[in-house]
Amino acid sequence: xxxxxxxxxxxxxxxxxxxxxxxxxxxxxxxxxxxxxxxxxxxxxxxxxxxxxxxxxxxxxxxxxxxxxxxxxxxxxxxxxxxxxxxxxxxxxxxxxxxxxxxxxxxxxxxxxxxxxxxxxxxxxxxxxxxxxxxxxxxxxxxxxxxxxxxxxxxxxxxxxxxxxxxxxxxxxxxxxxxxxxxxxxxxxxxxxxxxxxxxxxxxxxxxxxxxxxxxxxxxxxxxxx
Numbered sequence: 001x002x003x004x005x006x007x008x009x010x011x012x013x014x015x016x017x018x019x020x021x022x023x024x025x026x027x028x029x030x031x032x033x034x035x036x037x038x039x040x041x042x043x044x045x046x047x048x049x050x051x052x053x054x055x056x057x058x059x060x061x062x063x064x065x066x067x068x069x070x071x072x073x074x075x076x077x078x079x080x081x082x083x084x085x086x087x088x089x090x091x092x093x094x095x096x097x098x099x100x101x102x103x104x105x106x107x108x109x110x111x112x113x114x115x116x117x118x119x120x121x122x123x124x125x126x127x128x129x130x131x132x133x134x135x136x137x138x139x140x141x142x143x144x145x146x147x148x149x150x151x152x153x154x155x156x157x158x159x160x161x162x163x164x165x166x167x168x169x170x171x172x173x174x175x176x177x178x179x180x181x182x183x184x185x186x187x188x189x190x191x192x193x194x195x196x197x198x199x200x201x202x203x204x205x206x207x208x209x210x211x212x213x214x215x216x217x218x219x220x221x222x223x224x225x226x
Contacts, residue, residue: 048149048169048176049141060136074223078119086170086177087115093179094192098200106205113212120219137162147171 062073091114092099092107102110139152148170155163168180180189199208 048143048167048171049138049151051169051176052141052151052153052167053138071223084178086172086179087111087118089170089179090118090189091115093189095196095200096193098197098205102205106209110205110209110212113209113216117212117216117219120216120223149176 062076065073068076088111091111094114095102095110099107135156137154137156139154141149141151143149148168151167151169153165153167155165157163164182164184166182167178168182169176170179171177180187182188196208199211
């Protein structure tokens with residue numbers, strides 16, 4: 001599974017901290033977005049490895065469906081991803097200790113904008129999917145206590161080094177939810193946290209949320225024009 005913002009160096013770094021990482025995470029997010037189809041099935045609920053494997057297979061069906069208009073496929077994935085990811089915890093984790101400094105209203109505002117920004121950032125990459133050039137190899141999973149697990153995969157690309165993508169899941173209410181993704185050992189949430197902390201420390205919440213809103217609006221407009 002890049003984006004740019006102008007004017008503020010820290011925010012620009014946030015939105016495009018590592019171009020390669022952002023491009024690879026776009027692939028990772030695209031192949032996990034269909035998890036909502038899977039986590040509702042009791043047969044799969046207790047096996048995070050099977051959840052991810054079936055998730056990938058279902059998502060690839062959407063990505064390979066070239067007969068359906070791009071905007072419609074994006075909307076299908078957007079609806080599915082809402083129940084696949086624990087975005088509230090992801091947003092909270094991305095802000096780190098700054099989360100406690102926000103009022104409840106600000107926490108909700110940040111979560112809503114963060115969710116929209118993440119979705120739109122990577123939905124905009126759906127057209128980059130290269131079909132058969134990307135193959136997924138499932139390497140197994142491990143439990144980390146009773147309610148946490150990690151599932152390891154590789155994205156195999158013809159003539160290139162594999163991309164190592166690990167999914168971190170937490171079991172909540174009987175369902176496994178993705179709360180982080182690592183791409184070549186880089187945690188997406190940890191990377192955002194480092195950048196968010198820099199902006200919050202130097203410029204404050206008002207700057208962070210204003211720039212996120214601006215960029216998310218631009219991404220939404222771009223998606224609407226596809």
